[in-house]
Amino acid sequence: MKNALMAGVAGLALVAGGALAQVNEDAPQGGEMVVTYQDDVATLDPAIGYDWQNWSMIKSLFDGLMGYEPGTTTLRNELAASHAISGDGMTHTFVLKDGIKFHNGREITAEDVKYSLDRVTNPETRSPGAGFFGMIAGFDTWNAGEGEGLSGVEVLDDKTVRITLARPDATFSHVMALNFASIVPREAVEASGEDFGREPVGSGAFRLTDWTPGQQLVFERFGDYHRAGVPKLDRVTFDIGLDPTVALLRLQSGEADVPGDGIPPAQFLQVMNNPAQAENVVEGGQLHTGYITLNTRMAPFDNVDVRRAVNMAINKARIVQMINGRAVPANQPLPPTMPGYADDYEGYAFDPEAARALLAKAGHADGFTTELYVMNVDPNPRIAQAIQQDLAEIGVTAEIRSLAQSNVIAAGGEADQAPMIWSGGMAWIADFPDPSNFYGPILGCAGAVPGGWNWSWYCNEEIDARASAADAMADPAKTAEREAAWRSIYVDIMEDAPWVPVFNEQRFTLVSGNVAGDDSLFVDPVHIPVNYDYIHAATGE
Template sequence: MKKTFLRQAAFAAMLATTALAPAVSAHAAETPAKGGNIVVTYKDDIATLDPAIGYDWQNWSMINAMFSRLVDYTPGTTELKPSLAESYEVSSDGKTYTFKLHKGVKFTNGRELTAADVKYSIERAVNPKTQGPGAGFFHSIVGADAMTAGKAETMEGIVVVDDHTIQFNLVQPDATFLNVLALNFSSVVPKEAVEAADGDFGKKPVGSGAFILKDWTVGQSLTFERNPDYFIKERPLIDGYKVEIGQEPLVALLRLQKGEVDIAGDGIPPAKFLEMKKSPEFAGMIVDRQQMQTGYVTLNTQVKPLDDARVRQAVNMAINKDRIVRIINGRAEPASQVLPPLMPGYDKDYKGYPFDQAGAKKLLAEAGLKDGFSTTLYTSNTDPQPRIAQAIQQDLAAIGVKVEIKALANPNVIAAGGTKGEAPMIWSGGMGWIADFPDPSDFYGPILACASAVPGGWNWSWYCNQEMEKRAQAADAMPLPAKEKERLETWSKIFTEIQEKDAPWIPVFNERRVVAKSKRMGGPDEIYIDPTRVIDYEAIYVNQ
């Protein structure tokens, strides 16, 4: 058991070291203090706090801090460790995982958490009736495919051995299964609370994590308090945090400068970035880190004329990515492919589509669209996303494509993407894909796989290629570390071939994440741009 755990944890740690390469933090010598409340701001409201449904960068951190999972990550890293599980064993063929749960862990409604709750929660995340985006992650569990197809109400591969023992039986070995069990979608929830909420669990969440939602005034604020019964006794460090909604990013930064705000959640707008970077007044207040992220435009493969691969290839060739990078003060690199450069499996030799508007016009003519066509591009309404959308609009106009822009709040963009025929194109913008864990499969399953091309899913291209499905499942079944090199090469070819042949995306750039925090906030930079949590509310603290 320990051998298996250490091998996978070491592999994750190796990826974290090579891919993320965090700088040594100036806070490393601090002793974390306990106590204090902080204020975080966002422009848009939160859509949901339901772990089976929430999947945007705003709510991900909050959900993570309210719920617990069998395994989790060491703060600021991608190193896996047991959490709700006190131990686990993996069979020699890699197809059976057995977890022993800590006893005495309680939900915030006072009931003890059991293995039956684990089974219920994961089946709920996979069940298409939930309309959540995480089902594709669990494809390797026996019975998952039947459930996603609506042919089963339970998954026979999840077995409750006793109140504190849960077993997972897999169709094939899955190199990422422990990572999947650390995702928010694997968070454990009490069935009675879900049913009592009557479809509104996302507003009335009950978990077993570090924080409890005490108040949610829609459109104004959310207030979280420390869970006094949290089973990890040394966490969290802060007493609570308040999320204030409706704050324009520039206003939030002014308030942060005055000490009224502790974390400006929407980041630093490009117009303010250079000024803050050069000003001694903001020294120690800017966290600027590379991340495994790709910002992209989804092309709905089910909507005419984007159902023609030649049209999708043409719009790829029409976009001037260098100009878009300049809009955000160079805080990114132009992207050639789905995978970001820091992700293992990235093909550094693949150059993607060139900026060639003449070639784009030729492809449109071959597709019978020499006079172009009209379409709609959805985007977040937070700066600089509308300005980037306008640059895309101008580039496409040059090849005869007339684009109407719909700039909406993030939850509305997400809803449009998860509705099959609604959004022909979406600029992902501030919701660009950030890795859940450092493995290339994470850039396939939730955003390009057939299982994610469902209502509520995040495959906003509605792309489904059965040949790629088989190759992706075969790649995940390759054992680590024995076939690590072959596995990464397989994934690399999957992504470059998808882009070259089918072009369901326009990869635009790989952006650095920039966050502004007040001077009283302690802790290393990694926990403000955490590779798995975005912001690690459980680990941040206030300097007393």
């Protein structure tokens, strides 16, 4: 999923199966937390929202059949009381918990599960996450606008849903824990229509009680939540429209608790060199790659030599220095700690002279003019300027278009609008610790659709078939073979050069003394960036 650069920073620590967060069950109920952001929230519809800012908000408003233990990527049943898997891995049967309710007071039934999965995969919904569900029987037909929903999702009774897969898939249980698999009430969606993202009704630990566009959102505790004692806080307030530097000052003065856009890079060393502030900095690992997309459907980036030349032109080490060394240069889509990472792959070396030669071979000896889109939160515009300077060295003139996050996302989702995008602020962090997650939404054919997140509009059908075959290796005995398959896939993608992988980040965030909880809740691997459900007031620590 997408993240905000240095915003605390949206990451998946590779902790699957690791120690659980130390949740303070005895912490008192009550209190509130204030989180700041510069830009307004684009949407709170779980079928649509897919960025750093709204991901954790949506997770606190909605639940799916599956979820994760706090602070980890360890799966658990959420709205499901049980999850039975057939011996061949092709059939998954979920039985719902008793008494689970939506925020409107209605009890959740199996029909709601069927409706929600049909909705997210309906092409009319234009969900960027639809492709995640491609393993479910009937997806291809339904996604093409034919038939009436996913034939593989069957309601057996009010409490029971059976999901039949078209092929084995090693990622299915994780997919059912994604925001996109959240259960929504049909009546609320139909009543709100296109405004459901502004008027969300879910079954999560919090419910939305106020949204003043451009100013504030207020979440309040849902009293009928299905997990006793959750959430601890009564309220989470999101203050919108604050420059990250102003937000930091508000936190330092006790007026905010978490700066959603993170520690401003210009103030990072100042914060770290102040012992009183440094002790409130939380650091965590993440499965992240920041990259430049090259739109393969727009000239001249429809020429692979041009794309390779741009890869050779970018001085990644200099960009890492610009962010205080909080990353390492990247040479492939996968981060180094992800299974399937190719340790022996050297990538494209920084070589402006070779880049100029490739441009000449491609018919652009005199260079060309293009546009580079970037999110307008620091340090992203400065990084874009560094990229602009590197491109100028090989004769490429790049006009920077610095826009709000939602505008950059919208541009990337149109096939002919954004020739290049620096992903910072929206770069990729794994939704779950599996190499396939860096492919489908952002490099696969399923993501190269209007409104999708494959902003390079790269679609290699041969690689798509290999990716499907790799995910079909659901037998744990084939883990090594599956990782090798993904390793080969990403090396071959880099031959096509639809991206310039730039760096892999480490995540830092700052927390006030007013709220408390295990560090992993503030750098939560799936409630990105923050697990609001389990944080509590500092009183009683």
